[in-house]
Amino acid sequence: xQAPVIDNLQYCNFSERIFRHLREGGVDAxxxxxxxxxxxxxxxxxxxxWNRLFxxxxxxILRGTEAAHVAQAQASGRTAVFFGLQTxxxxxxxxxxxxxLHQLGIRFMQLSYNTQSLxxxxxxxxxxxxxxxxxxxxxxxxxxxGLVVDMSHSGERSTLEAIEAAxxxxxxxxxxxxxxxxxxxxxxxxxxxxxxxxxGMLGLSLYPHHLKDGPDCTLAAFCxxxxxxxxxxxxxxxxxxxDLCQDQPDSVVRWMRAGRWTRAQDDSARFPPQPEWFRDNRxxxxxxDGLRGVGFSRGEADxxxxxNWLRFYETSFGPA
Amino acid sequence: xQAPVIDNLQYCNFSERIFRHLREGGVDAxxxxxxxxxxxxxxxxxxxxWNRLFxxxxxxILRGTEAAHVAQAQASGRTAVFFGLQTxxxxxxxxxxxxxLHQLGIRFMQLSYNTQSLxxxxxxxxxxxxxxxxxxxxxxxxxxxGLVVDMSHSGERSTLEAIEAAxxxxxxxxxxxxxxxxxxxxxxxxxxxxxxxxxGMLGLSLYPHHLKDGPDCTLAAFCxxxxxxxxxxxxxxxxxxxDLCQDQPDSVVRWMRAGRWTRAQDDSARFPPQPEWFRDNRxxxxxxDGLRGVGFSRGEADxxxxxNWLRFYETSFGPA
Numbered sequence: 001x002q003a004p005v006i007d008n009l010q011y012c013n014f015s016e017r018i019f020r021h022l023r024e025g026g027v028d029a030x031x032x033x034x035x036x037x038x039x040x041x042x043x044x045x046x047x048x049x050w051n052r053l054f055x056x057x058x059x060x061i062l063r064g065t066e067a068a069h070v071a072q073a074q075a076s077g078r079t080a081v082f083f084g085l086q087t088x089x090x091x092x093x094x095x096x097x098x099x100x101l102h103q104l105g106i107r108f109m110q111l112s113y114n115t116q117s118l119x120x121x122x123x124x125x126x127x128x129x130x131x132x133x134x135x136x137x138x139x140x141x142x143x144x145x146g147l148v149v150d151m152s153h154s155g156e157r158s159t160l161e162a163i164e165a166a167x168x169x170x171x172x173x174x175x176x177x178x179x180x181x182x183x184x185x186x187x188x189x190x191x192x193x194x195x196x197x198x199x200g201m202l203g204l205s206l207y208p209h210h211l212k213d214g215p216d217c218t219l220a221a222f223c224x225x226x227x228x229x230x231x232x233x234x235x236x237x238x239x240x241x242x243d244l245c246q247d248q249p250d251s252v253v254r255w256m257r258a259g260r261w262t263r264a265q266d267d268s269a270r271f272p273p274q275p276e277w278f279r280d281n282r283x284x285x286x287x288x289d290g291l292r293g294v295g296f297s298r299g300e301a302d303x304x305x306x307x308n309w310l311r312f313y314e315t316s317f318g319p320a
Numbered sequence: 321x322q323a324p325v326i327d328n329l330q331y332c333n334f335s336e337r338i339f340r341h342l343r344e345g346g347v348d349a350x351x352x353x354x355x356x357x358x359x360x361x362x363x364x365x366x367x368x369x370w371n372r373l374f375x376x377x378x379x380x381i382l383r384g385t386e387a388a389h390v391a392q393a394q395a396s397g398r399t400a401v402f403f404g405l406q407t408x409x410x411x412x413x414x415x416x417x418x419x420x421l422h423q424l425g426i427r428f429m430q431l432s433y434n435t436q437s438l439x440x441x442x443x444x445x446x447x448x449x450x451x452x453x454x455x456x457x458x459x460x461x462x463x464x465x466g467l468v469v470d471m472s473h474s475g476e477r478s479t480l481e482a483i484e485a486a487x488x489x490x491x492x493x494x495x496x497x498x499x500x501x502x503x504x505x506x507x508x509x510x511x512x513x514x515x516x517x518x519x520g521m522l523g524l525s526l527y528p529h530h531l532k533d534g535p536d537c538t539l540a541a542f543c544x545x546x547x548x549x550x551x552x553x554x555x556x557x558x559x560x561x562x563d564l565c566q567d568q569p570d571s572v573v574r575w576m577r578a579g580r581w582t583r584a585q586d587d588s589a590r591f592p593p594q595p596e597w598f599r600d601n602r603x604x605x606x607x608x609d610g611l612r613g614v615g616f617s618r619g620e621a622d623x624x625x626x627x628n629w630l631r632f633y634e635t636s637f638g639p640a
Binding site: 040041044045047048049051052094096097099100103104105 | 368369417419425
C-alpha cells in the first residue's frame with residue numbers, strides 16, 4: 001500500500017465539490033473540526049449533518065474512527081474523515097462526556113481555544129493558568145479512552161503542562177514554529193522540543209496568518225522551514241494540519257474568534273486568501289514537490305504528508 | 321457454543337450484586353432501558369453512568385452493540401448489555417438523532433410509552449392516532465440504520481401501523497397476550513399475529529401486572545400460556561423480556577408512570593413483588609424447567625430463552 005496523504009486539520013464548508021477536490025488531490029484522510037464554541041447538543045447536530053454527508057456521498061467519503069479506516073479509504077478510492085473539537089466546551093463540566101464524545105467518533109480535542117476554558121488557558125489570555133484541576137483529570141481520561149489532546153491554540157504554560165501530564169503522546173495539530181514566523185499563535189522551540197521528545201506530533205499549518213509573509217509566503221520558504229523543523233524535532237514527528245477553511249463565509253471567522261463569549265464583534269474580520277501554491281486540496285502534489293526540492297527523501301516526504309499521522313493514529317485512538 | 325440466555329428487557333437498579341446474579345443465572349445478554357422520560361442530555365448522562373459500570377466491572381459485563389457480543393460474553397463468562405429507550409423523547413423533533421442514538425449504542429426504541437409521543441400513541445390514550453407523519457419518517461430511518469422499533473407500550477392502531485410501515489421485523493419486547501390476562505397493556509391476538517407473521521419478536525413479560533393472578537401467577541400457568549402462544553405465533557418468534565426492575569425504589573415506578581407530563585403523582589404506587597419462581601436473575605433454570613414441563617423440546621426452550629433473540633439481533637442491529 002502506498003503511503004497515505006493525511007491532512008490533520010481542515011474546517012472547510014464541506015460539499016461534494018470539496019470531496020471531489022480531495023479525491024483529485026489524492027487525500028486519503030482528513031481530520032475535520034466539528035465544533036468550536038458549540039455546546040454538546042449543537043455538536044451532536046453537527047455530527048448528524050456529517051452523517052447525512054456520509055449517507056449522500058458514499059463513493060467519496062467514509063467516517064473514520066480508527067487507523068484502519070485510512071487503508072479502507074485508500075483501497076476504495078475515498079477519503080476517511082476523522083472528527084475533532086477545537087474547544088472542550090461540548091464537555092461542559094462533565095468528565096463522563098470524554099468517553100461519550102469518543103463513542104460518537106471524536107478523536108482530537110483541544111483543551112482550550114484562544115481563551116480560558118475549564119481545562120486550560122488559550123494563547124490570548126494575559127495569565128496562563130496551566131492545566132486546571134479538571135484539566136488534569138480530563139487529560140488522564142482522554143489518555144484512558146484514546147481521545148488525543150490537541151494544544152494548537154493553548155498558552156505556553158498550559159501546553160507544557162499538558163505534555164508533562166499526558167501519559168501518551170499529544171498533538172499540536174495546526175501551528176508553525178515561532179522562530180520562523182513570530183506570532184503568538186505559533187509555537188516556541190521549547191514547546192516543540194518537549195512535544196516531540198515525548199513522541200508528540202506537530203501538524204504544520206498552511207493558514208496564511210501562521211505563514212511568514214502571509215498569503216505571499218513562497219513554497220520554498222515554507223519547505224525550508226519544514227527542513228529546519230525536521231532537523232530540530234525529527235522528520236518523523238512532523239505532519240500537515242493545513243487549517244484549510246475553504247468555501248466558508250467570513251461570518252465563520254468571526255464565529256471562530258468571538259463565539260458567544262464577547263459582545264464585541266469585528267465585522268471587518270475576513271478569511272485571508274490562500275498562498276497560490278496551496279489553493280485547496282488539489283495542490284498536495286505541489287507541496288510534495290516542494291518538500292523533495294529542499295532535500296527531503298521520498299520516504300521523509302511520505303512521512304510528513306501522511307505516514308507519520310497514520311502511525312500516530314494507529315497508537316492513539318483506542319484504550320492505552 | 322451452547323444456546324445463549326437473553327433477557328430482552330430489564331430495568332434493574334444495576335450494581336455488582338445484580339451482575340453477579342446474572343452470572344449465577346447464566347444470563348449471557350440483557351437489553352436494558354437507559355431512558356424513559358429523559359431528554360437527550362439526560363439520556364447521555366445515563367450512558368456515561370453505564371460506561372463507568374463497564375469500566376468498574378470488566379469481569380462481569382461488556383457493552384453490547386452487535387450480535388457477536390453475545391458470543392463474546394459467553395466465551396468470557398460475562399453478560400453483554402444492550403441499550404434501549406422506552407420513549408422516543410431523547411430524539412426530540414430531530415430525525416438526525418436516530419442515527420446519533422444508534423452510534424451511541426441504542427438498539428431498541430419504543431415509538432411511544434403510555435401516552436402520545438411525537439411518533440405514535442401510547443396504550444393509555446383515548447384516541448389512537450396511529451403513526452404520525454414524523455412517526456412514519458422515523459420508522460423508515462430506524463429501519464435504515466438498524467435501530468429496532470419496539471411497540472410494547474403503544475396503542476393497538478399505532479402498533480398495527482408500525483408493523484405495516486416497517487420494512488424490517490419489529491419487536492414487542494415485554495408484554496403478554498391479552499387472551500391470557502386481559503389488561504390494556506397486554507396485546508391482542510390480532511397484533512401478535514401481525515407482528516409474528518412479519519417476522520417480529522414477542523418478549524414475554526414476567527412483570528406481575530402482566531401476569532394472570534399477578535405475583536401469585538404459577539410457573540405452570542405462565543408456561544401453559546407460552547405453549548399456547550407458540551401454537552398461535554410459532555415458538556421461533558417468542559423470547560423473554562422479563563421487565564425485571566430489581567432493587568429499584570418505588571419512586572422509580574412513579575417516574576415511569578408520571579414522568580414530567582402530569583402534576584398528579586400517585587404516592588401509593590409501588591413495584592409489585594415478583595412471583596416466587598422468578599425472584600431475579602438466579603431463576604432462569606426454574607423457568608427452563610417450567611417450559612420443558614409443558615412439553616417444549618430442548619431446542620424450543622433454548623430458542624425462547626435466548627436463541628430466538630440472538631437470531632433477531634443478528635439481522636436487526638446493522639444497516640438493512
